[in-house]
Amino acid sequence: MTPEELSAAISACLTQAVAAGEITVDVPDNVRVERPKSREHGDWATNIALQLGKKAGMAPRDFAQLLARRLAEVPGVGAVDIAGPGFLNITLDAAAAGELARTIVEAGKQYGRNETLAGHTVNMExxxxxxxxxxxxxxxxxxxxxxxxxxxxxxxxxxxxxxxxxxxxxxxxxxxxxxxxxxxxxxxxxxxxxxxxxxxxxxxxxxxxxxxxxxxxxxxxxxxxxxxxxxxxxxxxxxxxxxxxxxxxxxxxxxxLHEGGAVADAVARLREQGHIFDQEGAVWLRTTDFGDDKDRVLIRANGEPTYFAADAAYYLSKKDRGFEEKIYLLGADHHGYVNRLKAIAACAGDDKDKNIEVLIGxxxxxxxxxxxxxxxxxxxxxxxxxxxxxxxxxxxxxxxxxxxxxxxxxELLKKNTNDNPVFYVQYAHARSAAAARNAAAKNVTRDSFDAGLLTDPTENELLAVLGQYPSVVAGAAEFREPHRIARYLEQVAGAYHSWYAATRITPVGEDEAVAQVHSSRLWLNDATTQVLANGLELLGVSAPERM
Missing domain, CATH: 3.40.50.620 (HUPs)
Structure with a gap:
């Protein structure tokens, strides 16, 4: 069971409770589940009862008890505990948790991709x-x-x-x-x-x-x-x-822009919007109406356009090309551009808080x-x-x-040690690829899979981390923060190295036969390989199979 599937199960339980007349509340489209700080508190936790209890006219803990009874009946949920004023701590049974390995392997490169920003048309400069x-x-x-x-x-x-x-x-x-x-x-x-x-x-x-x-x-x-x-x-x-x-x-x-007449056209269009004025022979844009510290000259008194005029024409070009959202990535010395670019958007009739975003590095x-x-x-x-x-x-x-x-x-970045973050993550990928090659040499295949056999504590931990990947990708996109991917991959690498040290994918010695647990662990190994590769690809970093 993935976190998304668990979230959907919680929403379904809420909908059922509303239909049964047990509660009266608007069911949210998405119920947030997250990893508890302590693994003793289960696999996943949600504070939905705290969010909806008072809206339903109930104490949050009573709301949590009602929801816990329904959740406990969901296939794959092993236990539901209530903590504090109404937190729900959810433990999955081993088979439900382990099924994630199959889900990841079968999804391949598509695992982690989502539709949270579907419909957004973005120009990113x-x-x-x-x-x-x-x-x-x-x-x-x-x-x-x-x-x-x-x-x-x-x-x-x-x-x-x-x-x-x-x-x-x-x-x-x-x-x-x-x-x-x-x-x-x-x-x-x-x-x-x-x-x-x-x-x-x-x-x-x-x-x-x-x-x-x-x-x-x-x-x-x-x-x-x-x-x-x-x-x-x-x-x-x-x-x-x-x-x-x-x-x-x-x-x-x-x-x-200049040769095609876009600058002159931009001035004319902005004048039609009512934000241009003429003063001392120059043409000005009244950007102070939208948060800029001063109005800006578009055309100098000598008839020459300013750089700002080209900026305005460029913004309008992006708008005309159908980009609803425009993201500008600017250097540390460009803080002064933020308000003036947003003012251009507003003068052009756009929402300066929605249609333009300026990131400063x-x-x-x-x-x-x-x-x-x-x-x-x-x-x-x-x-x-x-x-x-x-x-x-x-x-x-x-x-x-x-x-x-x-x-x-x-010097650190060139070292092949765990102190070097990129080596740490790439080595985890190479190690998992090597483990798959070794498994093939020992006749361990993915012909069979029993998720219920993945019961080692390190397997539970690794599966839980792998399950977070789609939400990490969605968060990185929403907040324009790819560092979330990098830091997450380091968690995956750590969980994988711990699991690799604690368990065996291949039989020990010549006497031990290949068992279903070995095949099931190969699925988990290959799921880790896939997540590491997918995450590194989003960072534009290679995923080596040998190091």
């Missing part, structure tokens, strides 16, 4: 680094977290489009192009330009693709150099992201990390991947809430 240089440590956290959040949202039924906003407009691109031009001609870096060695690499690429551009006046060739260097740098960014296991459904160009540091020789003044993501490994880096970044600063210890 993250990373969105300027295409003027390589990805660096500042982008690393959102690459890992953003991709993991998108994965858990999809696992909970949401329709998610991951999007990378390419800031390829504005003066920065001209400075970028001049930097490449100067490198092509052996000239110093222009004022405010980009000094890294990667600029020399881009200059070589541009010269190889269009040798006729070298030696000409800057003004005559700058646009062509900008386009070629930009495309080469964007491909480098995409390659680095791919090496990190991150892919995007859409790469959206800021330039396309804190900085990370890596002990001993060195500035990139190629980029010169940053720590490149590429170098971190080569040094620490994509798996260790992604797992570690997903293991903490986004709003908490992180300091990573690369």
């Amino acid at each position: 993250f990373v969105s680094a300027n295409p003027t240089g390589p990805l660096h440590i500042g982008h690393t956290r959102w690459a890992a977290l953003g991709d993991a959040i998108a994965r858990v949202l999809r696992a909970s039924g949401a329709d998610v489009t991951s999007e990378y906003y390419i800031n390829d407009a504005g003066n920065q691109m001209n400075v970028f192009a001049r930097s490449v031009y100067n490198r092509m001609h052996g000239q110093p870096v222009p004022e405010g330009g980009y000094p890294g060695e990667y600029i020399k690499d881009l200059a070589d690429i541009v010269e190889a693709q269009a040798p006729e551009l070298k030696g000409q006046e800057e003004d005559a060739v700058l646009a062509q150099i900008r386009e070629l260097a930009y495309k080469a740098q964007l491909e480098d960014i995409k390659k680095t992201l791919a090496d990190f296991g991150v892919s995007f459904d859409v790469f959206f160009s800021e330039t396309a 804190q900085l990370i540091s890596v002990n001993g990390a060195k500035l990139s020789k190629r980029a010169g003044n940053i720590i490149e993501l590429r170098d971190l991947i080569d040094w620490i490994g994509a798996d260790a880096l992604r797992y570690s970044l997903a293991r903490f809430p986004a709003d908490s600063p992180i300091s990573l210890d690369p």
